[in-house]
Amino acid sequence: MNAIPASTQTSAQAQPDVLFRVVNRVAIITLNRPAALNALSHAMVREIAMLLERVRGDDSIVALVLEGAGPKGFCAGGDVRAIDRLARAGERLGNDGWQQFFVDEYRLDYALHTFEKPLVALLDGVTMGGGMGLGQAAALRVATSRTKIAMPETRIGLLPDVGATHFLAKMPVETELYVGLTGAMLSGADALHCKLADLCVPGDWLDGYEARLAQTHFDGNVRDTLRRVFDAPCQDANASALSRHEALIAKHFNRRARVVEIVASLHAALEREPSEAERVWIEATLEALTHYSPTMLEVTREALLRGRQMTxxxxxxxxxxxxxxxxxxxxxxxxxxxxxxxxxxKPRWAPATLAEVRDERVRQFLCSPWRGQAHPLADLGA
Incomplete structure (x- = not known):
């Protein structure tokens, strides 16, 4: 079936931002903003949510595939500039306020995590922030040789969200803290290694997936059948760079250490004249931990630890x-x-350094602004 334009459009002449089609009883939703690396606008979030309900209610559809248009990215995340404009204009509340964007995005992510039909996410190219929120909800997460995964929110004064405090917990706690705090870029091989992907295939293997899908017979376990469609004869053989640094990560990202103490540990390691490979890793890690928002680094650390015990x-x-x-x-x-x-x-963080971040300030961020049923997501999971 040819792609059906969804209603979301940037202008009367523009291509729709979300495309929908069905191939051999499998629905395909395409994020269609390739020039913006398929970043999610509020309208796109709402459109995908409506299409999800359409797929849920159509008994002729057996599965759903999420993909991004173009070879460069699945989804670079939420449209941060749009959220910033709303925040600066004081437009928090209302149907089109910035708070509602996050409410709708999180509801969509939760609906994908709990979707009854098999869901496949093609994490090809850039997959960050909100893209991870979509992709990590899938039963089959397909990374490629072109995959670039990251949760870089602390760099702009946020925390890894869209369920990251839950799905990053698949990793050992030290690795989770490293990835969540530094926003480290992960390859497809890294994603497979740390359980953020189920397959890692050559990027061009996905180019022909629709032809394979069209010839597939869904007469047994649908998820297993889909895996055979997307699994390559040989998975991507590149080694995981992350795995080579596991000992360093385990040494420095102790769950009992505050970020300011992690930084001190890294500085001490530099003074001991490490090998060239270790020095490069330590300096890159320090670059992140000494330049990103001090407050959100400490808040993120606490949130990631708490998330390991949460639904x-x-x-x-x-x-x-x-x-x-x-x-x-x-x-x-x-x-x-x-x-x-x-x-x-040159961000002017407040406070400017990790040493100035007070425990009470961290606790304030982790204290919900809403009480009980007043929370906008109070009914989630009920």
């Missing part, structure tokens, strides 16, 4: 409260200004 719904509720505080009274707008608008790369 998915509880994680989303915690994340929404932290995001709301980060945008309302934290470093978010300054982080966006420095890295995405003015691009001077």
């Amino acid at each position: 998915l719904a509880e994680s989303f509720r915690m994340e929404l409260g932290i995001v709301a505080r980060a945008i309302d009274e934290g470093d978010f707008c300054e982080g966006v200004r420095a890295h995405l608008i003015d691009k001077d790369r």
Whole structure:
């Protein structure tokens, strides 16, 4: 079946931002903003949510595939600039306010995590932030040789959200803290190694997946049948760079150490004249931990640790409260200004250093702005 334009459009002449088609009883939703690496607008979130319900209610459809248009990215995340504009204009509440974007995004992610039909996510190219929220919900997560995964939110004064405080917990705690705090870029091989992907295939293997899908017979276990469609004769053989640093990660990212103590440990290791490979890794790690939002680094550490004991719904509720505080009274707008608008790369964080971040300030971020049933996601998971 040919692609059916969904209603989301950027202008009367523009291509729709979301495409929908059905191939051999499998629905395919395509994020169609390749020039923006398929970043999610609020309208796209709503459109995908409606299409999800359409697929859920259609008994002729046996599975769903999520993909991004173009070879460069599955989804680079939420449209941060749009959220920043709303925040600066004081447009938090209302159907089109920034708070509702996160509420709708988290509801969509939760619906995908709990979707009854097999879901496949093609994590090809850039897959960050909100893209991870979509992709990690899938029963079959297909990374490729072109995959570039990251949760870089601390860089702009947020925390890894979209369920990251839950799905990053698949990793050992030290690796989770490293990935969540530093926003380290992971390859497809890394994603497979740390359980953020189920397959890692050559990028061009996906080019012909629709032809294979069209010839597939769904007469048994649908998920297993889909795996055979997407699995390559040989999986991508590149070694995981992350795995080579596991000993260093385990040594420095102790769950009992605050971020300021992790930084001190890394500085001490540098003074001991490490090998060239270790020095490069330590310096890159310090670059992140000494330049990203000090407040959100410490908040993120605590949120990741708490998330390991939470249900998915509880994680989303915690994340929404932290995001709301980060945008309302934290470093978010300054982080966006420095890295995405003015691009001077000189954010004026408040406070400016990890040593100045007080425990009570961290606790404030982790204290929900809403009580009980007043929480916008109170009914999630009920």
